[in-house]
Amino acid sequence: MSEAAIAETRPYHHGDLRRALVDAARRILENEGPSALSLRAVAREAGVSPAAPYHHFKDKGELLDAVAHVGWDMLGDCMTGAKARAADLAALMTEIGVSYVQFSQQHPALYRVMYDCSRDKDELPEGMQDNEDSAYCLVRETFRRVAGPEVQEVDIELATIAAWCAAHGLAEMSTFKQFEGLKEGLGGEEAFLRGVLGHLGMFQPSRPLKT
Amino acid sequence: MSEAAIAETRPYHHGDLRRALVDAARRILENEGPSALSLRAVAREAGVSPAAPYHHFKDKGELLDAVAHVGWDMLGDCMTGAKARAADLAALMTEIGVSYVQFSQQHPALYRVMYDCSRDKDELPEGMQDNEDSAYCLVRETFRRVAGPEVQEVDIELATIAAWCAAHGLAEMSTFKQFEGLKEGLGGEEAFLRGVLGHLGMFQPSRPLKT
DNA sequence: ACACCGATCTGAACGGCGTCAAGATGATCT
DNA sequence: AGATCATCTTGACGCCGTTCAGATCGGTGT
Incomplete structure (x- = not known):
């Protein structure tokens, strides 16, 4: 199940978004390959806005x-x-x-x-x-x-x-x-x-x- | 000298745009590295519009x-x-x-x-x-x-x-x-x-x- | 109990990207 | 001269990474 599906019941503050983003990125890598691995796609998969990752990583490179x-x-x-x-x-x-x-x-x-x-x-x-x-x-x-x-x-x-x-x-x-x-x-x-x-x-x- | 500089004196039909695009791509690679190698940058370097390469290559991958x-x-x-x-x-x-x-x-x-x-x-x-x-x-x-x-x-x-x-x-x-x-x-x-x-x-x- | 503060997240925006459809241009052939 | 066809431009679309102001929340000190 993707994180987005359970996002509705999630508190506003995620709790461990950093780990969730890394896991989401790995899911995308496994299922769709490296070319599909955009920051926005990772945020979508994790059920957060495109800007949310920037509170845990300096930029896309740091996530990778x-x-x-x-x-x-x-x-x-x-x-x-x-x-x-x-x-x-x-x-x-x-x-x-x-x-x-x-x-x-x-x-x-x-x-x-x-x-x-x-x-x-x-x-x-x-x-x-x-x-x-x-x-x-x-x-x-x-x-x-x-x-x-x-x-x-x-x-x-x-x-x-x-x-x-x-x-x-x-x-x-x-x-x-x-x-x-x-x-x-x-x-x-x-x-x-x-x-x-x-x-x-x-x-x-x-x-x-x-x- | 970049192709863009002599573009003004160039005829509307380039003559050998295909080769010029490959050369432009190689110049960009040498001077700015792989991350700067966008299709649009290549077209700019060659002095043509961003869509021009599509008459010589199916897509960016074919240019590469x-x-x-x-x-x-x-x-x-x-x-x-x-x-x-x-x-x-x-x-x-x-x-x-x-x-x-x-x-x-x-x-x-x-x-x-x-x-x-x-x-x-x-x-x-x-x-x-x-x-x-x-x-x-x-x-x-x-x-x-x-x-x-x-x-x-x-x-x-x-x-x-x-x-x-x-x-x-x-x-x-x-x-x-x-x-x-x-x-x-x-x-x-x-x-x-x-x-x-x-x-x-x-x-x-x-x-x-x-x- | 309550006000506050810092951490966290959102929404909207910017410029750049690859790509495409429609139209303009010019070389070539009759 | 006029028609034809490859070539190139213009303008648009959706996606990208990134930034920033503002909304929201959890925890802290009083």
Whole structure:
């Protein structure tokens, strides 16, 4: 049920309009895609006037930042789950990569908002490199555990970035129609993902880090 | 000089408005970025009314497609140049990867339009996998030459996709502010690019293809 | 109990956007 | 010269993000 439907019984002061707006935005993203995500549409969905959001967000960009933040949290949970599922350390990187791309396929509109926000500011999401539960830190920590003592810290950082770039690139391209034939030949979407990731050094269990 | 400035001496019928609109769009992209690229702004820059573009393009998306097409041609030329510069076959893949990312850094707004067009349609650009001069085919052909006879065609395709994903991901992330410190430590932007690419299997001359 | 105040929300407005229909213009062909 | 047709303009529509004055409410101090 949309918020607008229950708006009539709602008190004049909403109580938690900020959260309601973020939820409304996520509903629109899921149901109608990123192109339908206007500030006015979000306000409509939440059952308030077009100006109401401005008491909780500086502008549209700040609302999208809040939506993106929810997305990054979800992605972090998703990859923590992958960590729990991995049979052993050698398989962990591949599980993380597959989970990352699958998340982007399950929430394509949200994933797009997440990256658009980052690109607009030329910044990784806040806390991404510090917060222990973030996807970035999970990958880096995995490399640290895999790496022998001869591997330098800078190479761990570079490998993390490389893995991130590869996963993001695959996330953005895996939906291209031209690859459908190849996917069928390989036996499905996940086989395709594992096939591509298998060609990226750090996702190969036998050689996760450059020597 | 903007087209608007010489519009007064122009005949009523423009002659080549289609090309002029694409050029105007590219000027706006270079000077003001993607957010300033409205159909009306393009028409203003070209010195015509807001409705004039509709006689040459179905809608705004089709204009952007034309702009993107120019961009892909430029990228193809850029990477053909990289091929000519490469010392030997082993170094070619890295040269291609570096050139790809550098192109995205030299034309960030254009690069964004190129990919936005593809994502909107969930398609690689037209002819990308067929046209011999395209960046995609150049990479695939390089892998074919590097590969031994034991490597299957499907692995060449997967490696091409993997390389493309990695390069695209790096192109989108290399501008993030968080990496500036790391770049300095490595001795500059290009060292950073080579460092990241070095962790990606297919960009390592000694092992370009999964065995 | 009551007045007040700050936070919250509305309504109306502005300029800019993409798009379209109707009309004006000019090159081209007979 | 006159007809034709692609090309371009004018004016309009609805939607957008944003702002601002004013209405409304919840909580606080007296």
